[in-house]
Amino acid sequence: MTKEKLLSDxxxxxxFIQLHCDKKHHDVPxxxxxxxxxxxxxxxxxxxxxxxEECETLMLYAYGKLKNCPHENKPSCRKCPNSCYEKPMWKKMANVMMFSGMQLGLTKIRKLFSK
Ligand SMILES: [Zn+2]
Structure with missing residues (x-):
């Protein structure tokens, strides 16, 4: 793991987690x-x-995993041969990434057509 990679990841x-929480958990404190x-x-x-709280836990968990990633050149977690996430957390994270990725994709597409 490098400094730059840790920061950008x-x-x-x-x-992604903020966006997911804003859209999906707006009625949760x-x-x-x-x-x-x-x-x-x-x-x-x-x-x-x-x-x-749920999203905070997930974010801190994921950050802890990133920070302790043993790979010199960190692969994308999805492609990692020895993924360090526990199954339930992995599922949650996959959900967030898919949801927010789509949201961000849509925003980009909307911008393209908004002129
Ligand atoms: Zn949330």
Whole structure:
């Protein structure tokens, strides 16, 4: 894992989980928090979030996995030969990624046609 990769992957993670929570859990109480991204004791960024408890747990879990990824050149988790996620968390994460990926895709397509 490299510093740059950890930072960009964590930003993507936060963005996807935030979007998913905004759209899917709007009737669930949210809590504000900050995800502190650190790499080998060096503070890289503080990413604010405002999500429900379930999503916060998922985000912190996924961040922990990213941070401890043993691969020098981290493959995409989907293609990883020894995925470190536990099954239920993996399912949740796959859900979030698919949902938010589609949302972001749609926004892009809408922009293309909005001129
Ligand atoms: Zn949520």
């Amino acid at each position: 964590t930003e993507t993670l936060r963005r 949210k809590k504000r928090g900050t995800l502190e991204v650190t790499f080998k004791e060096e503070a890289l960024a503080e990413l604010p979030y405002n999500v429900c």
